[in-house]
Amino acid sequence: MSPRDLLTGQPLDCTEDRPRERADAARNRALVLDAAARLFAAGSGPVTMDRIARAAGIGRGTLYRRYPDVASIAAALVDSRERELQAAILGGPPPLGPGAPPADRLAALYRAVVELLDAHTPIYRVLFVGEIRYAAGAYGFWRLHVRTLLVAADAPDPDALVDVLLAPIAPETFHLQRQVLGLSCARIAAALDRLAHGVLA
Amino acid sequence: MSPRDLLTGQPLDCTEDRPRERADAARNRALVLDAAARLFAAGSGPVTMDRIARAAGIGRGTLYRRYPDVASIAAALVDSRERELQAAILGGPPPLGPGAPPADRLAALYRAVVELLDAHTPIYRVLFVGEIRYAAGAYGFWRLHVRTLLVAADAPDPDALVDVLLAPIAPETFHLQRQVLGLSCARIAAALDRLAHGVLA
DNA sequence: CGAATAAGTGGACACGATGTCCAGTTGCTA
DNA sequence: TAGCAACTGGACATCGTGTCCACTTATTCG
Numbered sequence: 001m002s003p004r005d006l007l008t009g010q011p012l013d014c015t016e017d018r019p020r021e022r023a024d025a026a027r028n029r030a031l032v033l034d035a036a037a038r039l040f041a042a043g044s045g046p047v048t049m050d051r052i053a054r055a056a057g058i059g060r061g062t063l064y065r066r067y068p069d070v071a072s073i074a075a076a077l078v079d080s081r082e083r084e085l086q087a088a089i090l091g092g093p094p095p096l097g098p099g100a101p102p103a104d105r106l107a108a109l110y111r112a113v114v115e116l117l118d119a120h121t122p123i124y125r126v127l128f129v130g131e132i133r134y135a136a137g138a139y140g141f142w143r144l145h146v147r148t149l150l151v152a153a154d155a156p157d158p159d160a161l162v163d164v165l166l167a168p169i170a171p172e173t174f175h176l177q178r179q180v181l182g183l184s185c186a187r188i189a190a191a192l193d194r195l196a197h198g199v200l201a
Numbered sequence: 202m203s204p205r206d207l208l209t210g211q212p213l214d215c216t217e218d219r220p221r222e223r224a225d226a227a228r229n230r231a232l233v234l235d236a237a238a239r240l241f242a243a244g245s246g247p248v249t250m251d252r253i254a255r256a257a258g259i260g261r262g263t264l265y266r267r268y269p270d271v272a273s274i275a276a277a278l279v280d281s282r283e284r285e286l287q288a289a290i291l292g293g294p295p296p297l298g299p300g301a302p303p304a305d306r307l308a309a310l311y312r313a314v315v316e317l318l319d320a321h322t323p324i325y326r327v328l329f330v331g332e333i334r335y336a337a338g339a340y341g342f343w344r345l346h347v348r349t350l351l352v353a354a355d356a357p358d359p360d361a362l363v364d365v366l367l368a369p370i371a372p373e374t375f376h377l378q379r380q381v382l383g384l385s386c387a388r389i390a391a392a393l394d395r396l397a398h399g400v401l402a
Numbered sequence: 403c404g405a406a407t408a409a410g411t412g413g414a415c416a417c418g419a420t421g422t423c424c425a426g427t428t429g430c431t432a
Numbered sequence: 433t434a435g436c437a438a439c440t441g442g443a444c445a446t447c448g449t450g451t452c453c454a455c456t457t458a459t460t461c462g
Binding site for chain 1: 330331356
Binding site for chain 4: 403404406407408409412414417420421422424425426427428431432
């Protein structure tokens with residue numbers, strides 16, 4: 001693990017005696033996130049560092065100071081939602097939280113992720129593009145969780161199965177099903193439900 | 202369907218009376234495919250149109266004349282292998298070909314695709330990147346085939362399930378399992394086998 | 403209060419890739 | 433062997449990336 005938060009790029013130890021973030025920097029950060037959210041929502045053309053900087057009314061150098069790339073900005077935008085989901089998985093009510101059978105918990109995770117993807121499709125399509133996906137914080141957490149469920153269900157070779165079970169919630173697949181094919185979230189979740197109960201029978 | 206072959210970029214009607222491809226053009230095409238194969242195999246840095254042109258010793262304009270992008274070149278490189286697989290699915294011996302139960306046929310498809318991905322990982326990582334994947338010829342064929350299997354197995358909502366079942370053989374997932382995690386093809390195929398038999402129970 | 407200082411700022415720059423265009427060349431055919 | 437059409441190759445305009453550095457400003461401390 002790195003000493004920095006994977007999602008925000010901020011040092012993890014916010015309460016350290018190291019000099020606090022300056023007021024203008026904080027203001028600019030808000031401008032950046034706001035502008036990026038607008039650009040993602042607008043969906044007109046690819047969201048680039050250049051566009052974000054111009055939309056936020058700041059220089060490129062300033063943008064690069066805090067965020068190394070578009071993915072890190074996307075991560076910051078969905079940060080709070082993902083923390084909520086993690087909390088619900090770790091300590092919320094079943095079936096998402098502890099207490100339900102593994103297959104039901106996996107299905108519940110699928111349902112929650114489908115909602116998340118639906119609410120922030122353009123962001124996740126940047127955040128989880130190709131390889132980056134596996135480096136993103138959320139994937140690591142989901143992977144750990146699903147692996148635990150596999151072990152609890154006595155499934156063979158959890159290390160090989162876990163990524164197979166996570167593949168169907170890749171943003172590319174979701175986008176194809178939701179936008180291109182026009183499937184409802186309920187139908188997608190139902191298909192994933194069958195997957196969960198089929199494999200973790 | 203377009204009047205051109207999705208894989209080779211060549212007109213579909215090779216025997217038409219339209220002027221045949223000139224000798225120098227054919228030579229250059231061979232040079233291009235050869236150079237691209239070498240670049241993909243070498244694996245040193247991203248394979249771009251520019252590099253391919255230089256490696257083949259031809260100009261950029263010449264390259265763009267036949268191939269609009271790197272993906273189309275990658276498609277041409279695996280064309281013959283994919284045609285073989287399609288033939289085996291349509292008319293080969295079971296379980297890949299007709300005659301075996303749907304779950305077995307799906308598992309056999311998984312096994313064959315895993316082999317294909319393993320033999321040409323770098324090519325497929327370009328060919329199936331993000332959205333492009335669904336536009337590539339192979340995906341459409343596999344999709345149709347798997348949908349047929351789902352219908353044959355009386356699975357509910359084949360249109361929602363089919364992409365869920367195809368997601369785990371995305372090159373990104375395969376790369377993670379094979380290269381990053383170091384799993385053997387056999388283990389990956391076994392996990393997919395469980396998936397096939399779990400869902401098409 | 404008013405320097406000193408370090409963090410923050412913004413735009414210029416070099417680089418690399420894309421896709422287009424067109425003047426010149428060459429293979430093919432009659 | 434002449435002419436046409438296909439082919440060739442490199443120049444060009446465009447766009448995005450990531451770095452760099454001289455300048456500015458918020459904060460701190462004497």
